[in-house]
Amino acid sequence: xxxxxxIVGGVxxxxxxxxRLRRLDEHAEIVIFEKGPYISFANCGxxxxxxxxxxxxxxxxxxxxxxxxxxxxxxxxxKSEIIAVDPVNRTVQVQSHELGQYEESYDELxxxxxxxxxxxxxxxxxxxxxxxxRNIPDIDxxxxxxxxxxxxxxxxxxGGFIGVEMAENLREAGLEVTLVEGNDQLLTxxxxxxxxxxxxxxxxxxxxxxxxxxxxxxxxxxxxxxxxLAGGDVLSADMVILxxxxxxDTSFLKDSGISLGTRGHIIVNEALxxxxxxxxxxxxxxxxxxxxxxxxxxxxxxxxxxKQGRIVADRIAGIHSTYxxxxxxSIIKVFGMTGASTGSNEKTxxxxxxxxxxxxxxxxxxxxxxxxxxxxxxxxxxxxxxKILGAQAVGYDGVDKRIDDIAAAIHFGGYVSDLTELELxxxxxxxxxxxxxxxxxYAAENLLAGRVKTFTYDQLSAREREQSILLDVRSDLExxxxxxxxxxxxxxxxLRERLNELDSTKEIWVYCQVGLRGYTxxxxxxxxxxxxxxxxxxxxxxxxxxxKPAPFSSExxxxxxxxxxxxxxxxxxxxxxxxTNLASGQSVHIDKELDVCGLSCPxxxxxxxxxxxELTDGQTLHIKASDPGFYEDMKAWAAMSGSxxxxxxxxxxxxxxxxxxxxxxxxxxxTMETANAEPASTMVIFSGDLDKAIAxxxxxxxxxxxGRKVTMFFTFWGLxxxxxxxxxxxxxxxxxxMFDMMLPRGSRKLGMSRMNMLGIGPKIIRGLMxxxxxxxxxxxxxxxxxxxxxxxxxxxxxxxxxIHREELMDDVxxxxxxxxxGQAAHANHNxxx
Numbered sequence: 001x002x003x004x005x006x007i008v009g010g011v012x013x014x015x016x017x018x019x020r021l022r023r024l025d026e027h028a029e030i031v032i033f034e035k036g037p038y039i040s041f042a043n044c045g046x047x048x049x050x051x052x053x054x055x056x057x058x059x060x061x062x063x064x065x066x067x068x069x070x071x072x073x074x075x076x077x078x079k080s081e082i083i084a085v086d087p088v089n090r091t092v093q094v095q096s097h098e099l100g101q102y103e104e105s106y107d108e109l110x111x112x113x114x115x116x117x118x119x120x121x122x123x124x125x126x127x128x129x130x131x132x133x134r135n136i137p138d139i140d141x142x143x144x145x146x147x148x149x150x151x152x153x154x155x156x157x158x159g160g161f162i163g164v165e166m167a168e169n170l171r172e173a174g175l176e177v178t179l180v181e182g183n184d185q186l187l188t189x190x191x192x193x194x195x196x197x198x199x200x201x202x203x204x205x206x207x208x209x210x211x212x213x214x215x216x217x218x219x220x221x222x223x224x225x226x227x228x229l230a231g232g233d234v235l236s237a238d239m240v241i242l243x244x245x246x247x248x249d250t251s252f253l254k255d256s257g258i259s260l261g262t263r264g265h266i267i268v269n270e271a272l273x274x275x276x277x278x279x280x281x282x283x284x285x286x287x288x289x290x291x292x293x294x295x296x297x298x299x300x301x302x303x304x305x306x307k308q309g310r311i312v313a314d315r316i317a318g319i320h321s322t323y324x325x326x327x328x329x330s331i332i333k334v335f336g337m338t339g340a341s342t343g344s345n346e347k348t349x350x351x352x353x354x355x356x357x358x359x360x361x362x363x364x365x366x367x368x369x370x371x372x373x374x375x376x377x378x379x380x381x382x383x384x385x386x387k388i389l390g391a392q393a394v395g396y397d398g399v400d401k402r403i404d405d406i407a408a409a410i411h412f413g414g415y416v417s418d419l420t421e422l423e424l425x426x427x428x429x430x431x432x433x434x435x436x437x438x439x440x441x442y443a444a445e446n447l448l449a450g451r452v453k454t455f456t457y458d459q460l461s462a463r464e465r466e467q468s469i470l471l472d473v474r475s476d477l478e479x480x481x482x483x484x485x486x487x488x489x490x491x492x493x494x495l496r497e498r499l500n501e502l503d504s505t506k507e508i509w510v511y512c513q514v515g516l517r518g519y520t521x522x523x524x525x526x527x528x529x530x531x532x533x534x535x536x537x538x539x540x541x542x543x544x545x546x547x548k549p550a551p552f553s554s555e556x557x558x559x560x561x562x563x564x565x566x567x568x569x570x571x572x573x574x575x576x577x578x579x580t581n582l583a584s585g586q587s588v589h590i591d592k593e594l595d596v597c598g599l600s601c602p603x604x605x606x607x608x609x610x611x612x613x614e615l616t617d618g619q620t621l622h623i624k625a626s627d628p629g630f631y632e633d634m635k636a637w638a639a640m641s642g643s644x645x646x647x648x649x650x651x652x653x654x655x656x657x658x659x660x661x662x663x664x665x666x667x668x669x670x671t672m673e674t675a676n677a678e679p680a681s682t683m684v685i686f687s688g689d690l691d692k693a694i695a696x697x698x699x700x701x702x703x704x705x706x707g708r709k710v711t712m713f714f715t716f717w718g719l720x721x722x723x724x725x726x727x728x729x730x731x732x733x734x735x736x737x738m739f740d741m742m743l744p745r746g747s748r749k750l751g752m753s754r755m756n757m758l759g760i761g762p763k764i765i766r767g768l769m770x771x772x773x774x775x776x777x778x779x780x781x782x783x784x785x786x787x788x789x790x791x792x793x794x795x796x797x798x799x800x801x802x803i804h805r806e807e808l809m810d811d812v813x814x815x816x817x818x819x820x821x822g823q824a825a826h827a828n829h830n831x832x833x
Contacts, residue, residue, distance in 0.1 A: 002027040005316060006092060006106040008082045010039030012302050013283035014112035015063060016309030022072040024317035030074045031104070033094060035081035038136045039065060044302055046139045047162070050146060051169025060136065085109070085256040087276040108278050108316050111253075111266060112309065115246035115284035115300050124218030129225040130240045133162055145239050146173050153177070153237040155227050157215055159186040161332055163243035164198070167207050168335055170241070178208040178235060180215060180227070182244075189330060189341045190392050193360075193457065193537070194377060196547040197394045197628070201337040204631070204650060209549035246300055248285040261287045265298050270322040272312050280315065282308035291325035292343055292389060292410065293352060299326040329407045336396055336654045337628075340403035343390030343410050344381060356381050356389055358456065359443040360537030362514035363436040364598065365398035367428035373598035374626040374654050375514075377541070378402060380440045386415040386448050391440075396628065396654030398436070405437045416444035443515070443536075452522050453533040455509060457542040460484065461806065465799055466733050468507040473521040474539070477609055478602045481636050484511065484542060485814040486795050492521045504530055511535035511542070513602060513629075540629050588646060588659065591619040597626040597655065604630045605637060608660075612643065615662040620646065623658045634658050680709035680827035682820065687833055688717035688744065689753035690762050690777065694769075696833045697780035703829070704787040711823040712784075713815070715794035718833075719803055720744050722781070722791060728806045739801045747777045785811045792820065 005021060007014045010032045018030050032039060040063035048054045065076035079097035086092070091105050117132035119125055131142050145151055152175060156167040159181030167179045179186075179202070185195040186202075186209075203209055210229075219226035219234065227235045248264045259267040259275035265287035272280050284300035286308070304326045314321035331340040349356045358381050364373045376395035382388050391406040393399045409418055419441025426433055434442075446452050455463075463470065465486065472479050473492040483489070490498050492512065502508060508530050512518040518534040525532040535542065594611050596604040604625045611621055623634070631648065638645040638660055647659035681703045685696050696712065704710045714722050725746035732740060744750050752762055769776060775783065785791065792815045793808055805814060824830050 002029060003107040003316065004029040004105065005031070005108045005110065006104060007032045007110045007112060008092070009112035009114055009283065010034035010076060010078070011041060011043060011114060012112070013305035013309035013312075014110065015040040015068075016306045017110050017112065017282065017313045018068070018074050018309075019072055020310045020313035021316060022074060024313060024319070028316075030072075032068070032074060032076045033080045033082055033092075034076070034078050036135050036137065037078050039063060039068070039076055039078065041136055043135065046133055046136075047165040047169045049139055050142055050166065051172035053169070053172070057140075060139075081252075082113075083252050085253060085258070085279070087257055087279060090278065106278075109280070110309075110312055110316075111250075111274070111279065111281040111285065112283045112305070113249040113252075113285050116249045117242060118245045118247050119242060120215070120244065122215065122217045124220065124225075127218050127220060127225055127240075129238070130218060130242055132242050133166060142239075142241070146170065146175065150223075151175070151238045153224070154239045154241060155180060155225075155235055155237040156241045156243060157227070158241075158243035158245065159183065159211075160243060160245065161187065161330070163241070164202070164332060164334060166241050166243060167202065168205075168333075171205060171207055175238075176208075177206070178210065178237065180210045180213050180229070180235070182212070182214050184212045187332065187339065188347070189328065189345060190339060190394075191346050191379065193541050193545040194339065194379060194392050194394050196544050197377060198332075198334045198337060198339045199549065200544070200547050201334050201650075203549060205335045211549055246284065248298070250285050261296065261298075263298065270324065271315055271320075272308055272323055273315075280312040282312055288323070289325040291327040293354070294325070295352070297326070299328050301326070301328070301330060303329070327407060327410060329403065331400055331403070336650060336652065337394060338396070338399040339392075339394045340399050341390070341392040342403050342407040343388070345390055345392065346381065349381065349389065354389070355384055357384060357444070357447060358382075358536065359440060359447055359454070360515065360541050361436065361440045361443050362537065362540055363439045364432060365395060365436075366430050367432050368598040370428035371597060372397070372429075372626070372653065375628055376402065376436055377537070377544075378436055378440050379537075380406070380416070380419075380444055382416050382444055382448075384448070386417060386444070388414050388416060388419070396626070398431070402436050405435075416441050416448065420445055443519075446519070452519055452526075454536040455533045456536050457545045460509075460542070463509060464507075464731060465804065466802060468509055469502060470509045471502070471511070471521070472539075473510055473512050473517050475602055475606065477606060478513065478539075481605065481633060481640055482539075482543065484539065487511070492517045492524075495521055495524055499525075499528055502530065508532040509535070512538050514538040514540050543629075543632065588620060590622045590659070591615060592621045594621055594623045596630075597624055599625070599627065603627075605633050608634070608637065612641075612660070612662060617662050620659055620661045623656075623660070625656045625658070626654060627656075628654060630656050630658075634660070680711075680823070681829040681831070682711045682824040682827045683713065683831045683833060684820070685712055685714045685718035685721065685833050686716055687753070688720040688750060690747075690750035691752055691765065692833050693718075693721045693747065693750060694765075694777050694780065696831070697777060697784055699831065700784050700789050701780060701787065704784065704789050708829070709790075709827070710784075710788075711790040711792060711820070711827075713792045713794065713820040713823075714812075715797045716801070717743075719793055719797055719801065719808075720750065721747055721777075722793060722809050722812050723803070723807050724809060725749075728804065732802050732804075737802070739803075743801070747781065750777070781809075790823075794820075 005028055007018055018032055042060045042062055045054055045060055068074040068076050081095045082092050083095050084093040091103050094104055095101050117134055154170045154175045154177050156163050156179045167177050171177045185192050186199045187195050214230040216228045216230055224236055224238045225240055250264050261267055266274055266281040266285055268274055268281050268286050274281050283305035287296050290297045311321040311323050329342040360379045362375050362377050365376050366373050374396040376393055378393045381390040388410050393403050419437050424435045470487040472483050472487040472489045475491050479489040508525055510518045510521045515538040522532045522534040596607050604627055642663045644661045649657050651657050700710050700712055720743055723746045792813050795814050795816050
């Protein structure tokens with residue numbers, strides 16, 4: 001006797017179940033109910049239709065009702081919503097656009113209703129300019145608005161997968177796009193340092209990013225829609241895309257007796273059976289088991305939904321297939337970059353209280369000597385015993401296959417040692433003899449074997465400065481081009497001959513660019529009796545983790561890839577060389593070309609320096625590079641060397657194009673050099689007296705107000721001015737604690753240089769200032785920082801006095817005498833107080 005099988009929902013899981021069941025059972029009666037007008041459409045492809053990558057709308061329709069009927073003899077009823085389920089009588093209530101309300105019986109019922117976008121209950125939520133992305137009608141409405149002649153801007157709310165994909169494609173369609181995200185990062189499946197790389201890619205392609213912002217409501221405006229933020233700011237645009245998440249579309253089951261989870265997901269077992277006999281459920285609406293840890297979760301991904309549909313069809317046809325859980329393997333395109341992840345991230349592991357280890361490597365996507373190679377950032381998470389828990393990767397090429405390799409290893413219960421042993425396909429255009437998957441396995445194996453100790457970028461703030469040394473083993477050029485504050489520089493190739501410069505009683509915290517030279521340095525130091533740790537992922541990971549979106553205002557809503565106009569970077573229109581037109585229309589002659597694609601840092605920067613040394617003043621160098629870090633490296637190098645940066649942009653496949661001119665030197669006498677110095681002031685604040693502190697801040701504010709660049713260098717007793725008022729939880733030596741007891745904590749505790757009178761003097765001077773409307777010292781400090789006054793604390797004095805970075809005000813920069821002298825060399829006004 002044939003079975004009658006009803007399927008609620010005709011996309012992904014529902015359509016897969018129907019097709020599989022027909023192939024297994026030619027005689028079953030199969031009916032699909034879909035409340036929308038289309039079935040089996042490519043909902044993951046919807047954003048790319050907006051951006052124009054998918055030009056033909058019909059290509060989004062994977063299957064049609066007629067196609068399902070002709071090939072599989074399946075009865076497909078569109079615009080037919082299931083509004084109730086009666087498990088006792090095995091019937092469903094159908095609300096049909098054509099037939100009205102009726103009842104349909106079943107032998108087996110498959111629920112695949114999917115999830116619907118969350119629409120927050122905020123003022124103005126019904127504004128017609130607010131759009132969501134779920135189906136073909138949604139995307140048709142958005143496409144119509146995008147194509148309208150008066151549409152120029154869009155605000156995307158939500159930085160998840162749909163939000164990021166929509167922001168990218170709206171930008172590709174030519175709109176000015178702002179993305180608002182309530183968290184402090186995009187794409188929460190990724191850990192912050194990898195998510196930052198994807199965010200930077202978006203910003204460099206002209207998307208304005210606003211993090212840690214909550215939307216309070218929507219306002220109707222004459223020419224568009226306003227989005228009110230929690231801080232009171234209102235953003236304006238022609239349209240808004242809501243992409244803050246999804247919720248299971250299961251409200252029609254509330255009286256069915258089917259067990260639902262706390263968030264409305266259908267609870268199923270490993271056979272994907274609900275709590276009611278003869279009712280199965282698949283897709284975004286179900287609660288699944290996490291494949292790695294076994295806890296209940298919800299993962300709205302198309303891959304698992306299709307697999308679940310197939311398993312349910314097997315069960316109905318008598319094949320005892322089971323669903324073992326969802327691993328959460330996912331991938332996203334962000335302009336030229338790719339991000340992919342599988343398994344657990346750090347947030348999940350911390351929430352579950354699971355002990356874990358991590359390593360980060362930055363290998364090339366394929367043999368670096370073969371053209372087109374680019375760096376991959378690959379992070380691996382694993383137990384102290386070596387079992388793989390998760391992995392994430394970002395890069396321009398080869399990201400997908402590396403995460404897929406590790407996903408397969410996780411599925412089969414793999415350990416880091418398995419990654420070292422994987423035999424993966426190799427030829428120079430595709431990989432290296434040691435594939436990135438092997439390399440991350442080697443790094444993890446070294447850590448577990450105790451051959452190296454590591455630290456992560458977010459542990460730097462916990463470093464005991466009196467008991468450790470932060471050592472940069474990159475080249476001197478790299479160190480000068482950017483470094484971690486407080487580090488000393490000894491290139492790894494000079495390390496053996498300069499060991500006497502390091503204190504063997506202190507722990508050495510080593511870092512290089514990506515971790516490899518740091519590992520070599522750590523082995524040298526370890527075998528010479530030093531206690532040493534290496535920065536996992538190196539300076540590249542540290543710097544990437546520092547990324548913050550550019551300050552956003554109406555003035556910087558531009559389409560220049562997020563570049564700061566103050567850098568005076570002009571982008572090039574054409575790609576022909578010899579003579580190139582800049583965006584300004586200016587013609588620039590190219591004197592030399594340099595292709596450093598395939599080289600990883602520091603190779604590109606060193607070659608740029610060498611090639612620039614060969615040029616004469618005023619000549620130009622055109623550079624092509626594939627290392628993602630070269631984008632920021634080039635900006636920093638140009639600023640450091642004073643060389644005009646005429647072009648800096650990313651091209652296809654993440655290739656970075658730069659044009660830089662050799663700085664023209666003008667011979668000047670020392671007196672001319674001082675006379676021609678920029679209007680800048682530097683001040684050394686040695687004293688911790690209240691009256692001197694007030695005087696220095698008044699001078700600094702006056703200089704800043706007159707347009708001068710001001711640097712205040714606080715040393716020894718002057719450090720007390722910029723200390724926080726509240727004690728901070730830091731560990732101190734005995735001598736440091738003695739200093740702590742004797743020294744005033746912060747500006748409110750400062751004494752007077754004259755007439756202190758057991759503390760009465762400071763109260764008198766503060767009272768006089770208040771009565772005469774003179775800002776207090778604390779107000780002067782706040783005004784100075786808001787005017788851009790650079791406040792620098794002397795690292796050497798801090799070390800001697802046992803003062804930690806955490807004890808200083810948040811806006812303070814750490815530096816040494818070299819930094820101060822560098823600032824003073826460009827100033828024409830220097831004070832010592």
